[in-house]
Amino acid sequence: MITEPTSFSAESYFATQPPPPTLEHDVERVTEWVQKQVAAGRRVVLVTSGGTTVPLELNVVRFLDNFSAGTRGATSAEYFLKAGYAVIFMHRQFSLQPFSRHYSHSTNPFLDFLEIEPSNDSSDSTPRISVTPEKRADLREVLTVYKAVQAAGTLFTLSFVTVNDYLWLLRAVSQELSVLRRKALYYLAAAVSDFFLPRQKLSVHKIQSGKGSLSIEMDQVPKILKPMVDEWTRDGYIVSFKLETDPELLIPKARIALERYGHQVVIGNDLHRRKFEVVFVSRNPDHQTNGDTEFTENWLKIDPALTHPGIEQIKEIEEDIIRELVKKHTAWIAVSPTST
Amino acid sequence: MITEPTSFSAESYFATQPPPPTLEHDVERVTEWVQKQVAAGRRVVLVTSGGTTVPLELNVVRFLDNFSAGTRGATSAEYFLKAGYAVIFMHRQFSLQPFSRHYSHSTNPFLDFLEIEPSNDSSDSTPRISVTPEKRADLREVLTVYKAVQAAGTLFTLSFVTVNDYLWLLRAVSQELSVLRRKALYYLAAAVSDFFLPRQKLSVHKIQSGKGSLSIEMDQVPKILKPMVDEWTRDGYIVSFKLETDPELLIPKARIALERYGHQVVIGNDLHRRKFEVVFVSRNPDHQTNGDTEFTENWLKIDPALTHPGIEQIKEIEEDIIRELVKKHTAWIAVSPTST
Numbered sequence: 001m002i003t004e005p006t007s008f009s010a011e012s013y014f015a016t017q018p019p020p021p022t023l024e025h026d027v028e029r030v031t032e033w034v035q036k037q038v039a040a041g042r043r044v045v046l047v048t049s050g051g052t053t054v055p056l057e058l059n060v061v062r063f064l065d066n067f068s069a070g071t072r073g074a075t076s077a078e079y080f081l082k083a084g085y086a087v088i089f090m091h092r093q094f095s096l097q098p099f100s101r102h103y104s105h106s107t108n109p110f111l112d113f114l115e116i117e118p119s120n121d122s123s124d125s126t127p128r129i130s131v132t133p134e135k136r137a138d139l140r141e142v143l144t145v146y147k148a149v150q151a152a153g154t155l156f157t158l159s160f161v162t163v164n165d166y167l168w169l170l171r172a173v174s175q176e177l178s179v180l181r182r183k184a185l186y187y188l189a190a191a192v193s194d195f196f197l198p199r200q201k202l203s204v205h206k207i208q209s210g211k212g213s214l215s216i217e218m219d220q221v222p223k224i225l226k227p228m229v230d231e232w233t234r235d236g237y238i239v240s241f242k243l244e245t246d247p248e249l250l251i252p253k254a255r256i257a258l259e260r261y262g263h264q265v266v267i268g269n270d271l272h273r274r275k276f277e278v279v280f281v282s283r284n285p286d287h288q289t290n291g292d293t294e295f296t297e298n299w300l301k302i303d304p305a306l307t308h309p310g311i312e313q314i315k316e317i318e319e320d321i322i323r324e325l326v327k328k329h330t331a332w333i334a335v336s337p338t339s340t
Numbered sequence: 341m342i343t344e345p346t347s348f349s350a351e352s353y354f355a356t357q358p359p360p361p362t363l364e365h366d367v368e369r370v371t372e373w374v375q376k377q378v379a380a381g382r383r384v385v386l387v388t389s390g391g392t393t394v395p396l397e398l399n400v401v402r403f404l405d406n407f408s409a410g411t412r413g414a415t416s417a418e419y420f421l422k423a424g425y426a427v428i429f430m431h432r433q434f435s436l437q438p439f440s441r442h443y444s445h446s447t448n449p450f451l452d453f454l455e456i457e458p459s460n461d462s463s464d465s466t467p468r469i470s471v472t473p474e475k476r477a478d479l480r481e482v483l484t485v486y487k488a489v490q491a492a493g494t495l496f497t498l499s500f501v502t503v504n505d506y507l508w509l510l511r512a513v514s515q516e517l518s519v520l521r522r523k524a525l526y527y528l529a530a531a532v533s534d535f536f537l538p539r540q541k542l543s544v545h546k547i548q549s550g551k552g553s554l555s556i557e558m559d560q561v562p563k564i565l566k567p568m569v570d571e572w573t574r575d576g577y578i579v580s581f582k583l584e585t586d587p588e589l590l591i592p593k594a595r596i597a598l599e600r601y602g603h604q605v606v607i608g609n610d611l612h613r614r615k616f617e618v619v620f621v622s623r624n625p626d627h628q629t630n631g632d633t634e635f636t637e638n639w640l641k642i643d644p645a646l647t648h649p650g651i652e653q654i655k656e657i658e659e660d661i662i663r664e665l666v667k668k669h670t671a672w673i674a675v676s677p678t679s680t
Contacts (some may be wrong), residue, residue, distance in 0.1 A: 053405070059585035059611055062533075065393070065405045069434070093446065094409070100449050105440040106433065106499070110450050111486050114471065114479070126477050130470040131454070137466050139454070146451050159446070193402075195554040205586045206611075214535040214558040245399035246545045271399055271546075 008198075010222040013167065017199055020165045026158055027172045030088065033156045034176050037086040042154070043183045043329070045085045046173055048190035049073020050092025052163035054197055056216065061206040063162075064218075068191035070095030072241075072274070072318065076189060077155070079322035082145065085185070086154040088177075090169060092190070093159040099146040102138075107309070113139070163193045163221060170224065174232035182333045184236040185325070186228070191243065196221050225261035237332045238263035239325065245271045254281035255295050265328070267321065276304040276317055280324065300324065348538075350562040353507065357539055360505045366498055367512045370428065373496045374516050377426040382494070383523045383669070385425045386513055388530035389413020390432025392503035394537055396556065401546040403502075404558070406531035410435030412581075412614070412658065413529040417495070419662035422485065425525070426494040428517075430509060432530070433499040439486040442478075447649070453479070503533045503561060510564065514572035522673045524576040525665070526568070531583065536561050565601035577672045578603035579665065585611045594621035595635050605668070607661065616644040616657055620664065640664065 008016075037044050050073060051066035074096040077089045081098065089098065096104075103110045113135040117128045131139055149155050158173070160166045177184040195218035207214065225240060240263060244250045247270050254266035258281065268279040280298040306315035348356075377384050390413060391406035414436035417429045421438065429438065436444075443450045453475040457468045471479055489495050498513070500506045517524040535558035547554065565580060580603060584590045587610050594606035598621065608619045620638040646655035 056404075057585070060407050061531075061583065061585065061611065063405055063407065064396075065403055067400050067403065094444075097445055097449075100445040100451055103445075103450070104434075105437055105443075105445075109437075109440055110443070111440055111483060114483055116480060116483060116487075126473075126480060128470055129476055129479055129483065130468055133466075136469055139469055140456055140466060143451060143454055143456060143469065147456075191401075206584060208589075213560060214556075216554075216556045216558075218554040218556075220553060243401065244546060245397070245401065271401065 007220055008222045010224050010227045013222045014171070017164055017167075019168045020160075020162075023168050023172060026169065027176065030156070030158070030173055030176045033088075033153075034179065036153065038179060040086075042086045043084070043185065043333075044088065044177060044180055045080050045185040045187055046088045046090060046177060047073050047077045047080065047187045048090045048166070048170065049077070050095030051191040052092065052166045052193050053161055054163055054193050054195065054218065055202065056197060057206055058202045058204045059206065064193065064195070064216075066191035066193055068092070068095065070097075071101070073187075073189040074098050074101045075316055075318040076187060076322055078145075079316075079318050080187075081149050081154060083322060083326050085326075086156070088156045088158065088173060090158045090160065090166075090173060090190075093161050097157070098155065099142055099149075102142055163196050164199075166190065166192060167221070167224060170228070171232055174228055174236075177236065178232065178234040181235045182237070182335075184233065185329050186233065186236055186238045187325070188238070188240045192221070194221055195219065223261070225257070225263055229262050237329050239265045239267060242266050242268045243271060243274070244268070250279065251281060251297060254279070255293075258283050258295070259293055264332070265325075275307045277301045278317065278321060298324075347560055348562045350564050350567045353562045354511070357504055357507075359508045360500075360502075363508050363512060366509065367516065370496070370498070370513055370516045373428075373493075374519065376493065378519060380426075382426040383424070383525065383673075384428065384517060384520055385420050385525040385527055386428045386430060386517060387413050387417045387420065387527045388430045388506070388510065389417070390435030391531040392432065392506045392533050393501055394503055394533050394535065394558065395542065396537060397546055398542045398544045399546065404533065404535070404556075406533055408432070408435065408531035410437075411441070413527075414438050414441045415656055415658040416527060416529060416662055418485075419656075419658050420527075421489050421494060423662060423666050425666075426496075428496045428498065428513060430498045430500065430506075430513060430530070433501050437497070438495065439482055439489075442482055503536050504539075506530065506532060507561070507564060510568070511572055514568055514576075517576065518572065518574040521575045522577070522675075524573065525669050526573065526576055526578045527665070528578070528580045532561070534561055535559065563601070565597070565603055569602050577669050579605045579607060582606050582608045583611060583614070584608070590619065591621060591637060594619070595633075598623050598635070599633055604672070605665075615647045617641045618657065618661060638664075 050070035051068035054064040056062045070091055073091060077087050078098040080087050091097065113132045114129050115132055117130060119127045158169060160169055197218055229238060240257065242250065242254050242257065250268040250270060254268045257266050264282060266281045268281055278300050280300065282296050284294040284296045300320055302315055302317050390410035391408035394404040396402045410431055413431060417427050418438040420427050453472045454469050455472055457470060459467045498509060500509055537558055569578060580597065582590065582594050582597065590608040590610060594608045597606050604622060606621045608621055618640050620640065622636050624634040624636045640660055642655055642657050642660065
């Protein structure tokens with residue numbers, strides 16, 4: 001399915017594709033929020049989450065999408081907040097969000113655990129509605145953290161739909177966060193399309209099915225980690241994700257990414273094992289032989305049985321991922337910028 | 341973008357594409373539920389809702405999707421329930437659902453209107469959690485209908501993800517509902533892909549981006565309204581939807597569909613006007629000249645200003661659509677099956 005190369009550099013991409021109309025307004029809000037975090041001396045993490053779309057029509061009826069409910073990103077954002085980070089949660093519209101993710105309308109609908117209380121007075125005030133006793137303890141835990149985060153203003157939510165929205169927003173937010181220098185962490189968990197249709201090639205109206213088959217030719221999305229490391233950020237700690245379905249490809253592809261882009265960590269995960277097993281791949285700066293980079297691989301595994309939905313005390317691998325990253329980030333902050 | 345024709349008949353489609361693993365179990369549950377509705381003498385509507393996906397890989401990372409949050413279907417299902425229908429709500433996993441649709445995690449998060457009550461006794465029981473006074477009236481209205489529907493068992497929910505799941509499920513459910521004869525209504529609001537990739541052409545693993553562009557060739561999904569009318573259902577009232585972005589195409593395409601498939605109504609809607617304007621297109625059986633079918637078009641419009649989210653008393657066009665359809669369905673039921 002791969003045909004002749006078409007390549008956009010990040011530069012030519014932004015020069016030819018239009019920014020989303022909400023970008024300017026979003027960036028203003030980010031600037032203001034970042035200033036508050038700087039003043040409070042907080043570490044800030046940008047968490048990207050969910051899949052990006054590639055519209056096939058200008059008046060969008062059909063689009064290419066990447067599989068992602070946003071579980072990794074939403075769960076991770078929650079653990080970062082618990083660890084004291086301020087979080088920019090940049091997610092695909094309608095994908096899972098921290099806190100509310102526990103109450104999916106499909107699997108744990110909140111209407112099921114609300115009850116209308118019988119009025120016990122004769123006034124005509126609206127009857128109270130309350131959470132059923134068996135759900136109270138669970139919900140109280142989530143709600144307490146949620147309210148604390150709302151009060152502290154440490155969660156800032158942004159959304160995107162298309163891969164174009166995502167790329168523009170990522171660049172702008174990264175640039176805003178660069179003032180934080182080493183205190184900024186970038187956790188790129190979104191499932192970003194490798195391909196897109198340039199604006200100039202889009203059909204205006206819904207593609208008609210007529211009597212034929214559909215043939216779509218897409219160009220490659222520019223690799224943005226390189227400019228992110230070199231231009232958009234300053235000394236930030238950058239973590240990217242690699243999802244594969246063929247386990248053989250995971251580590252080789254993670255190594256290539258680190259070599260090519262020069263960021264700090266690739267977290268590799270296999271589509272079918274991602275809930276209980278990931279691998280941290282990083283360069284080992286102390287061991288270089290003949291100019292070849294050496295790599296460290298650390299597997300992080302939990303018991304798959306503990307991840308089954310419905311068990312009493314579920315274990316989330318993101319808890320361990322974030323604990324590990326906070327350690328690495330702390331060490332990163334401790335190094336003075338000039339020594340690297 | 342349209343190339344040479346590849347055509348699957350409905351028959352060859354089901355002969356070559358595998359059924360979803362959950363089909364058998366789903367159908368058993370449907371059979372049982374339908375029997376209850378027959379016993380209760382209820383009218384039953386099948387509402388399909390949300391978009392279907394077309395996976396590009398067997399281990400799905402990427403897929404083609406159709407734009408749809410499921411608003412039309414979820415809203416309509418609610419009005420059908422209020423009109424006394426029993427509803428099979430066959431929807432895209434994670435798309436909007438009746439009742440919970442009012443509390444989107446993005447725009448109206450329910451965690452925002454819950455509060456933990458201060459304990460006013462010294463016992464160590466978990467504190468109560470209740471809905472804030474200003475949200476009570478709204479929520480009470482939704483919750484009351486929701487609880488009544490749960491108690492009556494008149495809402496049956498099924499979900500699909502891929503267009504293949506959808507087609508298999510639609511055929512099976514339609515066949516189950518055929519025992520209801522004229523009392524069955526089919527309201528096909530899902531945004532179904534016109535194209536798909538046959539199982540035999542799917543790549544096993546994630547398509548690698550390498551250095552090339554992506555080229556996808558898809559086959560046409562068989563037109564299933566014809567076998568639905570002729571084989572899967574018996575005297576049911578069938579309503580299909582047509583969504584276009586070019587207003588010029590709406591009515592001609594609706595007419596062609598009615599001519600070709602022989603069902604009762606096409607509801608046409610324009611992508612940008614669908615919240616306040618739809619057109620009912622139907623054949624006019626009393627006026628045929630020279631064998632040409634004549635058509636009736638009825639526009640149904642509401643004030644766009646009343647559909648803006650955030651206004652006090654929002655008006656939903658689905659309320660009027662369902663009122664109109666219930667009238668038509670009542671007339672349809674009144675005609676004896678042999679007279680048509």
